[in-house]
Amino acid sequence: MEVSKVEVNQVDQIVDQYGGDKSSLIGILHDTQTEYGYLPREAIQRITQKLEIPLSYTLRVASFYATFSFEPRGRHLINACLGTTCHVREMGRILDKIQDVLGVEPGETTTDRRFTLETVRCLGCCSLAPVMRIDEKTYGRLRRDKVEGILKRFE
Amino acid sequence: MKVKTLDDLQQIKEKGIKLLYPRKTKIMVGMGTCGLATGAGEVFEAISEEVEKQKLDVVISPTCCIGFCQKEPLVDILQPGRPRISYGEMTPERARELIVALARGEIKKEWALAKIEEEEYLVEDKIWRYPEDSSLKELEEIPTYEQLAFYAKQRKIAMRNCGFINPENIEEYIARGGYKTLYRVLKEFQPGQVISEIIKSGLRGRGGAGFPTGRKWDICSKATGDIKYIICNGDEGDPGAYMDRSILEGDPHSVLEGMIIGAYAIGAREGYIYVRAEYPLAVKNIGIAIKQAEDYGLLGENIFGSGFNFTIKVDRGAGAFVCGEETALIAALEGRVGEPRLRPPYPAQSGLWGKPTNINNVETWANVPVIMARGADWYAQYGTETSKGTKVFSLVGKIENTGLVEVPMGITLREVVYDVGGGIPDGKKFKAVQTGGPSGGCIPQQFLDLPIDYEQLTKVGAIMGSGGMIVMDEDTCMVDVAKYFVDFLKSESCGKCTSCREGIESMHDILTGITEGRGREGDIELLEELCEVVRDTSLCALGGTAPNPVLTTIRYFRDEYEAHIREKCCPARVCKALVSYYILPDKCEACMICLRNCSAEAISGGKNQIHVIDQNKCTKCGTCFDVCPPRFSAVEKISGEPIPPAPQPKERVLARAK
Numbered sequence: 001m002e003v004s005k006v007e008v009n010q011v012d013q014i015v016d017q018y019g020g021d022k023s024s025l026i027g028i029l030h031d032t033q034t035e036y037g038y039l040p041r042e043a044i045q046r047i048t049q050k051l052e053i054p055l056s057y058t059l060r061v062a063s064f065y066a067t068f069s070f071e072p073r074g075r076h077l078i079n080a081c082l083g084t085t086c087h088v089r090e091m092g093r094i095l096d097k098i099q100d101v102l103g104v105e106p107g108e109t110t111t112d113r114r115f116t117l118e119t120v121r122c123l124g125c126c127s128l129a130p131v132m133r134i135d136e137k138t139y140g141r142l143r144r145d146k147v148e149g150i151l152k153r154f155e
Numbered sequence: 156m157k158v159k160t161l162d163d164l165q166q167i168k169e170k171g172i173k174l175l176y177p178r179k180t181k182i183m184v185g186m187g188t189c190g191l192a193t194g195a196g197e198v199f200e201a202i203s204e205e206v207e208k209q210k211l212d213v214v215i216s217p218t219c220c221i222g223f224c225q226k227e228p229l230v231d232i233l234q235p236g237r238p239r240i241s242y243g244e245m246t247p248e249r250a251r252e253l254i255v256a257l258a259r260g261e262i263k264k265e266w267a268l269a270k271i272e273e274e275e276y277l278v279e280d281k282i283w284r285y286p287e288d289s290s291l292k293e294l295e296e297i298p299t300y301e302q303l304a305f306y307a308k309q310r311k312i313a314m315r316n317c318g319f320i321n322p323e324n325i326e327e328y329i330a331r332g333g334y335k336t337l338y339r340v341l342k343e344f345q346p347g348q349v350i351s352e353i354i355k356s357g358l359r360g361r362g363g364a365g366f367p368t369g370r371k372w373d374i375c376s377k378a379t380g381d382i383k384y385i386i387c388n389g390d391e392g393d394p395g396a397y398m399d400r401s402i403l404e405g406d407p408h409s410v411l412e413g414m415i416i417g418a419y420a421i422g423a424r425e426g427y428i429y430v431r432a433e434y435p436l437a438v439k440n441i442g443i444a445i446k447q448a449e450d451y452g453l454l455g456e457n458i459f460g461s462g463f464n465f466t467i468k469v470d471r472g473a474g475a476f477v478c479g480e481e482t483a484l485i486a487a488l489e490g491r492v493g494e495p496r497l498r499p500p501y502p503a504q505s506g507l508w509g510k511p512t513n514i515n516n517v518e519t520w521a522n523v524p525v526i527m528a529r530g531a532d533w534y535a536q537y538g539t540e541t542s543k544g545t546k547v548f549s550l551v552g553k554i555e556n557t558g559l560v561e562v563p564m565g566i567t568l569r570e571v572v573y574d575v576g577g578g579i580p581d582g583k584k585f586k587a588v589q590t591g592g593p594s595g596g597c598i599p600q601q602f603l604d605l606p607i608d609y610e611q612l613t614k615v616g617a618i619m620g621s622g623g624m625i626v627m628d629e630d631t632c633m634v635d636v637a638k639y640f641v642d643f644l645k646s647e648s649c650g651k652c653t654s655c656r657e658g659i660e661s662m663h664d665i666l667t668g669i670t671e672g673r674g675r676e677g678d679i680e681l682l683e684e685l686c687e688v689v690r691d692t693s694l695c696a697l698g699g700t701a702p703n704p705v706l707t708t709i710r711y712f713r714d715e716y717e718a719h720i721r722e723k724c725c726p727a728r729v730c731k732a733l734v735s736y737y738i739l740p741d742k743c744e745a746c747m748i749c750l751r752n753c754s755a756e757a758i759s760g761g762k763n764q765i766h767v768i769d770q771n772k773c774t775k776c777g778t779c780f781d782v783c784p785p786r787f788s789a790v791e792k793i794s795g796e797p798i799p800p801a802p803q804p805k806e807r808v809l810a811r812a813k
Contacts, residue, residue: 025490026473030432064492064649066474067432079433083394084589084625085551087639093777100754121476121643123433124397125192126551126623127224127558136435138192144778 083122157452171330219405221318357543362516393592395623413523591620594700596707655698724795
């Protein structure tokens with residue numbers, strides 16, 4: 001995907017909001033990912049340029065933190081929780097079911113670009129384990145037989 | 156308006172009181188992350204719609220988590236002249252019924268969890284009493300909060316306001332005594348006196364290692380340098396712990412007030428709150444709180460006209476467990492890769508941008524205003540010799556009443572699990588409690604009467620950590636749990652130290668082998684040896700404590716390891732490679748349910764034909780076990796013994812069909 005003129009402006013705007021300060025790199029990457037759904041190569045290059053830091057520095061930071069993605073994501077992002085409580089309450093079996101239904105492994109996007117499946121270390125909703133979050137909404141007390149119904153609600 | 160005097164604060168307080176207890180009926184909905192996940196948003200909408208339909212003149216207000224997550228979503232009704240009533244397990248339909256009853260002037264007893272007759276204004280040492288209404292028989296039958304087993308042994312200090320205020324209204328926080336302590340501290344205390352008070356209170360860090368908070372402040376305050384920083388660590392990384400999220404969502408001002416007091420004591424002008432990006436609501440609410448505090452001049456220049464300046468910024472984490480470690484967190488705040496560095500120098504001498512920096516976690520900061528308001532002696536009346544005050548635990552896992560519980564230190568594990576938690580569901584047997592996250596350990600049955608404090612937990616191989624308390628029952632495999640934590644640490648190790656990076660990887664390989672039936676004699680000893688090396692040669696606490704989950708499970712559940720290795724048996728029937736599913740021919744009623752639900756099409760049979768699993772096709776997903784009606788219970792999990800041969804085709808006809 002090419003970053004057009006307008007998008008360069010958008011990236012510039014994000015960087016400028018942080019006063020062009022390189023200590024704000026993580027915040028800038030967060031906002032860029034919110035804008036595009038992932039970190040496009042051109043956006044990373046532009047950020048690097050604006051902050052006057054080596055590209056290797058930006059890439060090292062972006063690849064260190066689990067939140068950031070270099071791949072375009074699907075329309076909906078599933079975060080399957082792998083926290084201890086979820087694990088003890090058989091989230092593994094729920095995750096198997098999600099993988100079965102969608103035909104993707106964690107980290108992958110469905111061919112119709114409807115979902116990207118990712119795992120997360122703990123959503124902090126342990127009292128409702130097992131839990132997953134789709135976009136902004138958290139689904140708790142999951143059961144294998146409920147998974148398909150929940151996924152069907154997303155276009 | 157900038158608040159300068161106690162009178163100014165009093166004016167806001169009066170506004171807040173009107174919001175907390177309006178002259179008309181008020182309906183509160185618990186809209187924390189847990190509440191929302193169980194449908195509080197839909198409940199809120201249903202209430203709003205029904206209120207409009209019934210043409211009721213009421214206030215509907217959001218609040219956050221009061222801790223009883225098991226009963227979410229929660230709705231509270233406050234009517235003038237009556238105690239507040241909490242309703243649990245709400246659905247949009249039930250909530251509508253509550254409103255209909257309200258319109259008729261009735262009180263619904265159904266779904267009523269408890270009533271609140273009085274609220275404690277902890278920092279002011281005052282009790283707010285709701286009017287009694289003895290004419291109502293319905294009310295008598297509803298227990299008070301104090302009568303509920305879940306609350307009877309709790310003492311709320313850090314979570315004093317959670318579930319009582321709308322976190323988006325600073326006025327409600329002030330109404331319950333908020334920021335008055337800050338005023339007193341700035342006017343009446345010298346910075347050194349604040350530090351002495353915190354030292355005397357015995358407060359220790361609630362985030363992990365339990366370092367005495369006052370001593371930490373003291374070191375930082377004495378460090379040379381004009382510029383100093385305060386950091387609030389809200390990177391609650393331990394899986395299974397969520398009290399910091401809950402406090403940030405439900406009572407963000409308690410953290411801000413604590414931080415301002417700390418900054419005054421230490422001499423810092425700038426503060427940072429580092430919050431996990433996985434907690435969007437916490438990020439939102441703390442942002443609102445900072446803005447409101449700034450508007451009232453409680454943050455910024457010349458706070459309360461004292462000449463003291465302090466500002467706070469929020470930074471979002473980006474999904475790295477290691478950033479809970481102080482030096483890694485500082486690196487992340489500076490926009491760098493979150494790798495820990497060698498200490499000393501400690502952050503108190505050289506932290507953020509090389510300046511003296513003091514880091515405490517969310518729960519620690521939330522305790523500070525209460526200690527300063529009520530005094531060190533008052534605080535120290537709770538707890539044990541070495542661990543003062545209360546601790547919030549997230550009581551989760553295989554437990555009847557799951558939620559956030561704040562209990563005095565020194566309470567026994569048994570009291571927490573059985574009295575507060577209500578024991579293990581479904582008549583299952585208790586196996587262990589896991590505390591302290593990936594740095595912690597599993598505590599078995601024989602230590603149930605252990606009083607909980609920092610030292611006692613360390614003695615049995617676990618740690619306090621940030622307060623996750625995951626209860627495990629007979630269906631939990633302890634080898635699998637050890638493998639889970641090692642897997643977690645394997646991907647979260649930053650890779651800087653070879654022993655941590657490679658050692659954890661090797662531990663993972665061995666544990667995977669054991670759980671997949673490839674375990675060999677000597678594996679346990681090899682694990683123990685690896686644990687020692689990783690513990691002794693890693694730079695930070697991630698590697699230093701990584702062996703804990705492995706060592707405690709070996710220490711207390713060695714028989715489970717041996718069963719996996721020698722008999723290829725998973726006693727809890729969890730490890731997929733060691734478990735098979737089998738349909739008991741004499742129990743199968745040929746109901747076709749498992750057969751239809753088997754996505755692998757591994758079950759043969761038919762009407763009046765006993766069902767049989769083809770072990771070669773079976774993916775061990777366990778669906779047949781889940782769906783077999785309990786009155787038949789014909790599907791069995793087998794581990795460590797041969798699978799009985801399937802009945803001969805002619806014997807598969809159901810007896811009653813013959």
